[in-house]
Amino acid sequence: EEKLQADNEYPLLDAHKVQHASFVKAVNELKDMLDEEEGPSEAFVEAVKKNIVEWLLNHICVWDKQVAQFIKEK
Numbered sequence: 748e749e750k751l752q753a754d755n756e757y758p759l760l761d762a763h764k765v766q767h768a769s770f771v772k773a774v775n776e777l778k779d780m781l782d783e784e785e786g787p788s789e790a791f792v793e794a795v796k797k798n799i800v801e802w803l804l805n806h807i808c809v810w811d812k813q814v815a816q817f818i819k820e821k
């Protein structure tokens with residue numbers, strides 16, 4: 748996705764990369780949490796919902812949609 752943005756000279760690429768990096772960080776933190784708790788606790792499930800599910804919905808509906816619109820208009 749980042750390559751697609753770069754290839755199309757998307758002006759918000761750097762900000763978009765920051766969004767992706769924060770997602771990767773959240774996934775790594777959840778992995779650590781899962782390892783430390785030796786299984787999915789209630790807190791872990793809540794953290795997945797907040798940091799993964801909600802993030803993905805927002806990111807796709809807002810950030811990725813803007814990319815699609817930019818490329819479509821180009």
Ligand SMILES: [Fe+2]
Binds near residue numbers: 811
């Ligand atoms: Fe994205």
